[in-house]
Amino acid sequence: MKTHPLAWGAWLISFWSALSLWADPSSFLQPQQDIPLTGGTSRFDYQAFDPDTGSLFIAHMGAGQIVVFNTRTNRVEATLAGYPGVTGLLYVPELHRVYASVTRSHQVVVLDTEHLREIARVPAGNFPDGMAYVPDTHEIYVSDEIGGEETIINVVKNVRVASIPLGGEVGNTRFDPINHWVWTAVEAKNELAAIDPKTRQVVKVVPLHGGDHPHGLYLDGRSHLLWAACDKDDKLVTLDLDHFEEGPAYDLAHDPDILDMDPDLHLLYVASESGMVSLFREKDRKLSKLGDIPIGQGAHSVQVDPGTHSVYFPVPKMGKGPVLRILRPASIQYP
Secondary structure: OOOOHHHHHHHHHHHHHHHHHHHOHHHOEEEEEEEEOOOOOOOOOOEEEEOOOOEEEEEEHHHOEEEEEEOOOOEEEEEEEOOOOEEEEEEEOOOOEEEEEEHHHOEEEEEEOOOOEEEEEEEOOOOEEEEEEEOOOOEEEEEEOOOOEEEEEEOOOOEEEEEEEOOOOEEEEEEEOOOOEEEEEEHHHOEEEEEEOOOOEEEEEEEOOOOOOEEEEEEEOOOOEEEEEEOOOOEEEEEEOOOOEEEEEEEOOOOEEEEEEEOOOOEEEEEEOOOEEEEEEEEOOEEEEEEEEEOOOOOOOOEEOOOOOOEEEEEEEEOOEEEEEEEEEOOOOOO
16 A cells, blocks of 8 residues: 655654654743743742633742633733632632632632632631542542641532541542542552542552652543652652552652643643653553653643643743743644
Protein backbone atom coordinates (compact mmCIF):
# COMPACT_ATOMS: atom_id res chain seq x y z
CA MET A 1 0.00 0.00 0.00
CA LYS A 2 1.39 3.38 -0.97
CA THR A 3 1.62 6.24 1.52
CA HIS A 4 0.58 9.69 0.39
CA PRO A 5 3.46 12.23 0.47
CA LEU A 6 1.43 14.54 2.75
CA ALA A 7 1.04 11.73 5.26
CA TRP A 8 4.80 11.20 5.24
CA GLY A 9 5.25 14.93 5.78
CA ALA A 10 2.95 14.95 8.81
CA TRP A 11 4.75 11.93 10.21
CA LEU A 12 8.14 13.61 9.79
CA ILE A 13 6.92 16.77 11.52
CA SER A 14 5.64 14.67 14.40
CA PHE A 15 8.90 12.69 14.53
CA TRP A 16 11.16 15.74 14.58
CA SER A 17 8.93 17.47 17.14
CA ALA A 18 9.16 14.43 19.38
CA LEU A 19 12.93 14.27 18.88
CA SER A 20 13.20 17.96 19.81
CA LEU A 21 11.16 17.30 22.96
CA TRP A 22 13.43 14.40 23.90
CA ALA A 23 16.49 16.65 23.51
CA ASP A 24 14.90 19.61 25.33
CA PRO A 25 11.69 18.89 27.28
CA SER A 26 11.18 22.59 28.00
CA SER A 27 10.48 23.14 24.29
CA PHE A 28 7.23 21.23 24.69
CA LEU A 29 5.52 23.94 26.75
CA GLN A 30 5.43 27.18 24.79
CA PRO A 31 5.17 30.48 26.76
CA GLN A 32 2.06 32.47 25.89
CA GLN A 33 1.96 35.36 28.33
CA ASP A 34 2.94 36.55 31.81
CA ILE A 35 0.11 38.47 33.47
CA PRO A 36 1.22 40.78 36.32
CA LEU A 37 -0.62 40.16 39.60
CA THR A 38 -0.91 42.24 42.75
CA GLY A 39 -0.72 41.25 46.42
CA GLY A 40 3.04 41.08 46.79
CA THR A 41 5.61 38.32 46.29
CA SER A 42 4.02 35.84 48.68
CA ARG A 43 2.87 32.27 48.35
CA PHE A 44 0.06 31.17 46.02
CA ASP A 45 -1.81 27.90 46.34
CA TYR A 46 -4.68 26.05 44.65
CA GLN A 47 -6.66 27.18 41.61
CA ALA A 48 -10.20 26.40 40.41
CA PHE A 49 -11.57 26.75 36.89
CA ASP A 50 -15.06 27.44 35.53
CA PRO A 51 -15.06 26.18 31.92
CA ASP A 52 -18.43 27.77 31.13
CA THR A 53 -17.34 31.34 31.85
CA GLY A 54 -13.58 30.94 31.56
CA SER A 55 -13.10 32.26 35.09
CA LEU A 56 -9.97 31.09 36.88
CA PHE A 57 -9.93 31.45 40.67
CA ILE A 58 -6.47 31.65 42.25
CA ALA A 59 -5.68 31.39 45.96
CA HIS A 60 -3.07 34.00 46.89
CA MET A 61 -2.36 32.44 50.26
CA GLY A 62 0.23 34.93 51.48
CA ALA A 63 -1.93 37.93 50.62
CA GLY A 64 -5.17 36.45 51.92
CA GLN A 65 -6.82 37.04 48.55
CA ILE A 66 -8.72 35.15 45.87
CA VAL A 67 -7.83 36.40 42.39
CA VAL A 68 -10.51 36.09 39.69
CA PHE A 69 -8.90 35.90 36.25
CA ASN A 70 -10.78 35.86 32.94
CA THR A 71 -9.00 33.39 30.66
CA ARG A 72 -10.90 34.65 27.61
CA THR A 73 -9.75 38.25 27.91
CA ASN A 74 -6.54 37.53 29.86
CA ARG A 75 -7.51 40.11 32.46
CA VAL A 76 -7.83 40.10 36.24
CA GLU A 77 -11.54 40.72 36.84
CA ALA A 78 -11.47 41.00 40.62
CA THR A 79 -9.32 40.52 43.69
CA LEU A 80 -11.31 39.38 46.70
CA ALA A 81 -9.72 40.19 50.06
CA GLY A 82 -10.36 38.94 53.57
CA TYR A 83 -9.27 35.31 53.26
CA PRO A 84 -6.09 34.98 55.34
CA GLY A 85 -4.11 31.84 54.58
CA VAL A 86 -6.44 30.70 51.80
CA THR A 87 -5.27 27.37 50.39
CA GLY A 88 -7.73 24.99 48.71
CA LEU A 89 -10.22 26.10 46.06
CA LEU A 90 -12.99 23.99 44.54
CA TYR A 91 -15.49 25.01 41.85
CA VAL A 92 -18.80 23.11 41.72
CA PRO A 93 -20.45 23.77 38.32
CA GLU A 94 -23.97 22.66 39.22
CA LEU A 95 -24.04 25.13 42.11
CA HIS A 96 -22.09 28.00 40.50
CA ARG A 97 -20.07 28.23 43.68
CA VAL A 98 -16.44 28.25 44.71
CA TYR A 99 -15.41 26.79 48.05
CA ALA A 100 -12.28 28.21 49.65
CA SER A 101 -10.29 26.76 52.56
CA VAL A 102 -9.33 29.70 54.77
CA THR A 103 -6.79 28.27 57.17
CA ARG A 104 -6.32 31.13 59.61
CA SER A 105 -10.03 31.34 60.37
CA HIS A 106 -10.37 27.52 60.23
CA GLN A 107 -13.29 27.81 57.82
CA VAL A 108 -14.50 26.95 54.37
CA VAL A 109 -15.94 30.04 52.68
CA VAL A 110 -18.73 29.68 50.10
CA LEU A 111 -18.69 32.14 47.18
CA ASP A 112 -21.39 32.77 44.58
CA THR A 113 -19.40 32.91 41.33
CA GLU A 114 -22.09 34.72 39.34
CA HIS A 115 -22.06 37.77 41.61
CA LEU A 116 -18.68 37.23 43.33
CA ARG A 117 -20.23 37.51 46.76
CA GLU A 118 -19.79 35.54 49.93
CA ILE A 119 -22.69 33.27 50.92
CA ALA A 120 -21.51 31.46 54.03
CA ARG A 121 -18.61 30.50 56.28
CA VAL A 122 -18.49 26.97 57.69
CA PRO A 123 -16.17 25.67 60.46
CA ALA A 124 -13.78 23.16 58.91
CA GLY A 125 -11.31 21.92 61.49
CA ASN A 126 -7.79 23.08 62.23
CA PHE A 127 -6.19 23.54 58.79
CA PRO A 128 -8.67 22.99 55.93
CA ASP A 129 -6.90 22.32 52.64
CA GLY A 130 -7.89 20.16 49.64
CA MET A 131 -11.54 19.48 48.81
CA ALA A 132 -13.75 17.15 46.78
CA TYR A 133 -17.45 17.36 45.91
CA VAL A 134 -19.71 14.32 46.24
CA PRO A 135 -22.80 14.88 44.03
CA ASP A 136 -24.53 11.76 45.39
CA THR A 137 -24.85 13.24 48.89
CA HIS A 138 -24.43 16.97 48.08
CA GLU A 139 -21.44 17.20 50.38
CA ILE A 140 -17.95 18.65 50.32
CA TYR A 141 -15.13 16.58 51.82
CA VAL A 142 -12.34 18.76 53.20
CA SER A 143 -8.87 17.61 54.20
CA ASP A 144 -8.00 18.93 57.64
CA GLU A 145 -4.27 18.60 57.09
CA ILE A 146 -3.05 19.35 60.62
CA GLY A 147 -6.16 18.07 62.42
CA GLY A 148 -5.77 14.65 60.83
CA GLU A 149 -9.36 14.22 59.75
CA GLU A 150 -11.81 14.67 56.91
CA THR A 151 -14.46 17.35 57.44
CA ILE A 152 -17.84 16.90 55.73
CA ILE A 153 -19.95 19.93 54.77
CA ASN A 154 -23.54 19.80 53.53
CA VAL A 155 -23.71 22.24 50.59
CA VAL A 156 -27.49 22.63 50.73
CA LYS A 157 -27.51 23.98 54.27
CA ASN A 158 -23.85 25.10 54.36
CA VAL A 159 -23.22 23.35 57.66
CA ARG A 160 -20.58 20.94 58.94
CA VAL A 161 -22.26 17.57 59.40
CA ALA A 162 -19.44 15.22 60.38
CA SER A 163 -15.72 14.62 60.68
CA ILE A 164 -13.83 11.39 60.08
CA PRO A 165 -10.55 10.84 62.01
CA LEU A 166 -7.80 9.43 59.81
CA GLY A 167 -5.04 9.05 62.36
CA GLY A 168 -2.58 11.67 61.26
CA GLU A 169 -1.67 14.44 58.85
CA VAL A 170 -3.90 14.44 55.75
CA GLY A 171 -3.07 15.46 52.18
CA ASN A 172 -5.41 16.04 49.26
CA THR A 173 -8.84 14.53 48.58
CA ARG A 174 -10.52 13.30 45.37
CA PHE A 175 -13.92 11.84 44.46
CA ASP A 176 -14.11 8.63 42.41
CA PRO A 177 -17.19 8.86 40.16
CA ILE A 178 -17.04 5.13 39.35
CA ASN A 179 -16.76 3.58 42.82
CA HIS A 180 -18.46 6.62 44.39
CA TRP A 181 -15.84 6.81 47.12
CA VAL A 182 -13.72 9.67 48.40
CA TRP A 183 -9.98 9.01 48.33
CA THR A 184 -7.66 10.81 50.72
CA ALA A 185 -3.88 10.83 51.12
CA VAL A 186 -3.02 10.02 54.72
CA GLU A 187 0.48 11.45 54.84
CA ALA A 188 1.33 10.39 58.39
CA LYS A 189 0.59 6.71 57.67
CA ASN A 190 1.91 6.70 54.09
CA GLU A 191 -1.35 5.30 52.76
CA LEU A 192 -4.39 6.10 50.65
CA ALA A 193 -7.76 5.75 52.34
CA ALA A 194 -11.19 5.46 50.72
CA ILE A 195 -14.34 6.72 52.42
CA ASP A 196 -17.86 5.61 51.47
CA PRO A 197 -20.01 8.78 51.62
CA LYS A 198 -23.15 6.72 52.26
CA THR A 199 -21.81 5.36 55.54
CA ARG A 200 -19.09 7.95 56.23
CA GLN A 201 -16.75 5.09 57.03
CA VAL A 202 -13.27 4.23 55.78
CA VAL A 203 -13.86 1.20 53.57
CA LYS A 204 -10.43 0.71 51.97
CA VAL A 205 -6.85 1.41 53.00
CA VAL A 206 -3.93 0.95 50.60
CA PRO A 207 -0.40 1.23 52.09
CA LEU A 208 2.11 2.75 49.69
CA HIS A 209 5.51 1.19 49.00
CA GLY A 210 6.78 3.18 46.00
CA GLY A 211 6.70 6.62 47.61
CA ASP A 212 6.90 8.39 50.96
CA HIS A 213 4.41 10.93 52.38
CA PRO A 214 1.65 11.28 49.72
CA HIS A 215 0.19 14.76 49.50
CA GLY A 216 -1.08 15.84 46.05
CA LEU A 217 -3.65 13.64 44.30
CA TYR A 218 -5.21 13.38 40.86
CA LEU A 219 -7.96 10.91 39.96
CA ASP A 220 -8.54 10.20 36.27
CA GLY A 221 -12.03 8.84 35.69
CA ARG A 222 -11.24 7.72 32.13
CA SER A 223 -8.35 5.42 33.01
CA HIS A 224 -9.64 4.89 36.56
CA LEU A 225 -6.21 5.54 38.02
CA LEU A 226 -5.23 7.61 41.03
CA TRP A 227 -1.84 9.29 41.19
CA ALA A 228 -0.26 10.45 44.45
CA ALA A 229 2.67 12.87 44.58
CA CYS A 230 4.95 11.97 47.50
CA ASP A 231 6.92 14.96 48.77
CA LYS A 232 9.50 13.25 50.99
CA ASP A 233 11.15 11.27 48.19
CA ASP A 234 9.84 13.04 45.05
CA LYS A 235 7.92 10.05 43.71
CA LEU A 236 4.64 9.73 41.81
CA VAL A 237 2.78 6.57 42.84
CA THR A 238 0.03 4.94 40.76
CA LEU A 239 -3.03 3.23 42.24
CA ASP A 240 -5.19 1.05 40.00
CA LEU A 241 -8.74 1.75 41.20
CA ASP A 242 -10.17 -1.31 39.43
CA HIS A 243 -8.11 -3.73 41.50
CA PHE A 244 -6.83 -1.46 44.33
CA GLU A 245 -3.26 -2.38 43.47
CA GLU A 246 -0.24 -0.11 43.57
CA GLY A 247 1.38 0.33 40.17
CA PRO A 248 4.62 1.89 38.98
CA ALA A 249 6.30 4.84 40.69
CA TYR A 250 7.94 7.65 38.74
CA ASP A 251 10.56 10.29 39.54
CA LEU A 252 9.34 13.85 40.09
CA ALA A 253 10.96 17.25 40.38
CA HIS A 254 11.85 18.19 43.95
CA ASP A 255 9.05 18.80 46.46
CA PRO A 256 5.94 18.01 44.35
CA ASP A 257 2.56 19.42 45.30
CA ILE A 258 -0.45 20.04 43.01
CA LEU A 259 -1.47 17.89 40.02
CA ASP A 260 -3.77 18.49 37.06
CA MET A 261 -4.48 16.77 33.76
CA ASP A 262 -5.36 17.68 30.20
CA PRO A 263 -7.87 14.86 29.50
CA ASP A 264 -7.93 15.13 25.71
CA LEU A 265 -4.16 15.28 25.30
CA HIS A 266 -3.66 12.73 28.11
CA LEU A 267 -1.03 14.96 29.71
CA LEU A 268 -0.50 14.89 33.47
CA TYR A 269 1.19 17.89 35.11
CA VAL A 270 2.80 17.71 38.56
CA ALA A 271 3.85 21.14 39.85
CA SER A 272 6.51 21.43 42.55
CA GLU A 273 7.71 23.87 45.18
CA SER A 274 11.07 23.92 43.40
CA GLY A 275 9.43 25.69 40.45
CA MET A 276 9.57 22.73 38.05
CA VAL A 277 6.66 20.89 36.52
CA SER A 278 6.99 17.17 35.81
CA LEU A 279 5.13 16.27 32.63
CA PHE A 280 3.77 12.82 31.78
CA ARG A 281 1.79 11.31 28.96
CA GLU A 282 -0.84 8.65 29.75
CA LYS A 283 -1.56 5.87 27.26
CA ASP A 284 -3.20 2.50 27.87
CA ARG A 285 -3.29 3.23 31.62
CA LYS A 286 0.47 3.73 31.76
CA LEU A 287 2.56 6.87 32.10
CA SER A 288 5.66 7.89 30.20
CA LYS A 289 7.63 10.85 31.47
CA LEU A 290 8.29 13.67 29.02
CA GLY A 291 10.54 15.68 31.33
CA ASP A 292 10.92 18.23 34.12
CA ILE A 293 10.30 21.76 32.86
CA PRO A 294 11.30 24.98 34.70
CA ILE A 295 8.41 27.38 35.34
CA GLY A 296 9.56 29.73 38.11
CA GLN A 297 10.58 29.46 41.75
CA GLY A 298 7.61 28.59 43.95
CA ALA A 299 5.29 27.72 41.04
CA HIS A 300 3.78 24.72 42.81
CA SER A 301 0.20 25.25 41.57
CA VAL A 302 -1.06 24.18 38.14
CA GLN A 303 -4.43 24.46 36.39
CA VAL A 304 -5.35 23.21 32.91
CA ASP A 305 -8.01 24.70 30.65
CA PRO A 306 -9.14 21.56 28.76
CA GLY A 307 -10.80 23.63 26.03
CA THR A 308 -7.72 25.57 24.94
CA HIS A 309 -5.06 23.27 26.50
CA SER A 310 -3.54 26.35 28.15
CA VAL A 311 -1.78 25.73 31.46
CA TYR A 312 -1.69 28.29 34.28
CA PHE A 313 1.02 28.69 36.93
CA PRO A 314 0.99 31.52 39.52
CA VAL A 315 4.61 32.50 40.16
CA PRO A 316 5.30 34.48 43.38
CA LYS A 317 8.12 36.52 41.87
CA MET A 318 9.03 37.01 38.24
CA GLY A 319 11.00 40.20 37.85
CA LYS A 320 9.62 42.71 40.35
CA GLY A 321 6.44 40.96 41.36
CA PRO A 322 4.06 38.01 41.00
CA VAL A 323 2.75 36.88 37.64
CA LEU A 324 0.34 34.36 36.23
CA ARG A 325 2.44 32.40 33.73
CA ILE A 326 0.45 30.95 30.83
CA LEU A 327 1.87 28.18 28.65
CA ARG A 328 0.52 25.84 26.01
CA PRO A 329 1.80 22.51 24.64
CA ALA A 330 3.60 22.58 21.32
CA SER A 331 1.86 21.00 18.34
CA ILE A 332 2.68 17.28 18.55
CA GLN A 333 0.51 14.57 17.05
CA TYR A 334 -0.42 11.82 19.47
CA PRO A 335 -1.60 8.42 18.30
